Amino acid sequence: MSHSHNLPAAVRFTSNGLIIDGGTVLLSTEGTDLVRCVVVALPLGITRLGRQGPGGCLPDPRS
Structure with missing residues (x-):
C-alpha cells in the first residue's frame, strides 16, 4: 500500500475543537x-x- 498527503507535519486544533x-x-x-x-x-x-x-476527491457512488 502506498500513500501521499498534503497535511502539515502537525495537525493543529483550537481550544474549542476546530481544526487549523x-x-x-x-x-x-x-x-x-x-x-x-x-x-x-x-x-x-x-x-x-x-x-x-x-x-x-470525489464521493464514492457505492457509499
Missing part, C-alpha cells in the same frame, strides 16, 4: 487503479472518504 490545518490523504495499492482519498476539511475537521478522480 487540514488536507487530503491518498491511499492506493499496487495492482489496482483505485485510489482512495480522505479529506480533513477546515474548520470543523469533517472527514470524508471518497475516490480520487480528475476533479479531486
